[in-house]
Amino acid sequence: MQQEVTQQVTIQVTQQVTEQLSRVFAQQLQDELKRMGLTQQPELHTEARRTRSPTHVSTKGSNAPEDISESDDELSRLYVDTPFHLVAMGKVHNLGPTIHHERIDSGIVRVEVVEVLDASALVPIPSEEVQTVGQAPNQFIQWPKRLVDPHVKEWTNGKDNDNHDEDNASDENKGPISCLLTMTTHLGPQPIELILKEEIVGRSAISLFVGSEEILEICVGNQMLSAVILQVWIMHLHGICVRKDTAHLYGFLDPHTTQDVGNKREDIQTYIMTQLSEGNKECYLLPYYYPNHWQLFVLCPRKNLIVFLCSLGNKPKANIKSTLDLAMQAHQMTKNKRNSKPKWIKPMSRMQRGSFECGYYVMRHMTTIISASVVDSWMEIFNVQDPFSEQDINEIRERWALFFCEATSI
Template sequence: MLPSDNEVSNSIYKAKTTVPDQSASTPTSHHTSVSAPKRRGPTTCKPQSTAALGKEDYPGSVRGTGKPEGKQGTTSGVVKVDDIKEVMEKCKQDKRANMQSKINIIKQQATTHLLPEDASVNSPSVHVPFDLPLIRSSCQSVDPYPVTTIKENVKISSPRQNKKIKNQSGELPIIGTLPPIVSDDVLPHLGDNCKQLVNLLTLLPSGEDYIDLEIDQTIFHHRNVGYVYVMMEDIQDLLTMNWLGVSIIQVFILFLNRLCNEFGVTSIGFACPTQISKDMVNLNGVAVTSYLIHVMDQHKNEQFILAPYHQEHHWLLLVICIRSRSVYVFDPKACNRTIEVKPCVNMAFRHIPTNGRGTRMVNWKQCKCPQQSGGVECGYYVLRNMYEMVTKYSSVDCFDEVFEQNSYSINEIDEIRDLWAKHFLEECM
């Protein structure tokens, strides 16, 4: 006859709490006889309840009731090690996802993938499965930043609105969330538009460190990415006379295109610097050539194509003249420099009809232009050169002697920075 429930409970309690004396023998059932352990501690024999009921124990189950039918559970309140590992892994994945958006922005500035869908050229479309280094301006030898492969066309999500801070004094509430991007000793030396830009950027929602601009395909002539991402770091570099990132050059091209429309200038077109850089030439020269063919076909009725070119941490300006089959090189740090994109440009010219002329040779001309005195001004000089070509020299037939060799003054550079800020305030904010 089986014992009652009270007897089973008493047996379970004794089996858990009673430690046998070294000189005593362990109680046994009528089936087995087991000696007590020689030292104090948990007994190695079967519990009394098991012996009484004749059923084997299983971990996680009530003692002596046999093998459970369903999944064994754990005592309430106890967390498994595997559960902790799973939570920690999820936290790591969330952190990687948060960091991924910033990597996406940098990738967008430099990556080229496909030829434009509407390109009227015979060259095949070429996919570029590589990552390009971030294009930055410096005449010093600095390694480019690596970029991680990520998804394309990442847009800013809807910003969280800042909660208004109650102001006990009765004045308007403070909504600024970011510190000024320049120090107090720099701000007084900036132009009015630059100062206004600094002040407005402090009102951006916390955590947003870039502003996206939709790319105008009629200006840049490619559909590789849909947006220009202007990082706060890029704007800070512009205001502090540091190296210029490619997004600053692209925004200034948008400004110059607007000036052309306002002034009725129809002789000038533009090429996107991300598509013709030395890094892009090294990764996929065929794609660069195809892009140049497309741009030259689109601007076959214009006199000049302004093409800012980045090579070895240095900005210079290429001016392509289709009619005269010439390329003018404006290098703010002139030297015996090999232009790595030259073969791609020459090949693109071979797709342009010669209009009865027998020669297909391209005339490359190193032109006089203002020379920088330091190591980081090249980007500003390229912007100034393009600005004067649009506003002063848009009607000339050639650029051989339009510039002097002298350096630009600080006031001329400051004017360019203020014009950039003015356009950004009016068109991009």
């Protein structure tokens, strides 16, 4: 009898705490929506929530974004994602299912570039005639829907003008962050599941559960990042490697599997050593979290070299340094090489201003390495201590939001 009473009391207390936390989170979300000039939409019914497709989500099958309509007086922003930035203003033309005698996929639209903003940027879908944005005017070209932000009424001197208040919001409010925040308002208590495939981190597939709290970290932009945010970023960077045909150069080490909390040192060492031996990559990127701070390690097994980047200028902690040394030494032995400790180098790193930006610094450094196909000359490439600008940080937030909205559906 006493046990039943205890269970009932426990259930009641749990419900009360859950309800209180939900109210706190709802208020926090409302405050952020208000700050960004948005309003929280009414809760959708279950069926409506399941079929809703916000802008920039996956373009596959029934999850494709809503059709982007054609209009003579409306322009669209045209983005590229390596790195993510605005490169042109253009018009969308719905003139049938083919272009230059090639069929257009459902996730692609035909555009005409009206104003070039970055002439040297590579177009997302090049052709024989057009490889860069500067070559695109007076041509019909294909552009992924997910990289088209439609319906800007007028574009003058680099600024879009509209009499409507909602269109006077900042670019950030109209882009991927807005999409992500809108998604959060309809997410409910259940997190979104993504699969970090075995081929990416060298172990059995990992289910990543991204909830409203993690999404809000990106939306707000002033909080320490959770490990799952970095795991999703690894998925994004792996996709870039595949498209650039550099997946044979770069491997990734899972930040959750390698953190000290909850993992045995021997298991971490075994995991890393197995990855180095079986992956046979040129470089392995390890975003590492030590309480309240993210750092980046780049393991180069063929050169028996470890590159260390820290936005606070700290030295690597003894535990992780010893673990990486032993894993690299064991790998050298499997290759019948001399059992010698790896060489460590610490290039100059960008220095963060505040207390939360370290995760973004690690993500930005990882992006630089992958985008520029860096495998050596670390001291020459990383030679600046100036902090990243707010625009640099926001670009990473937008790219994360764009990838997540594309990879998921609500």
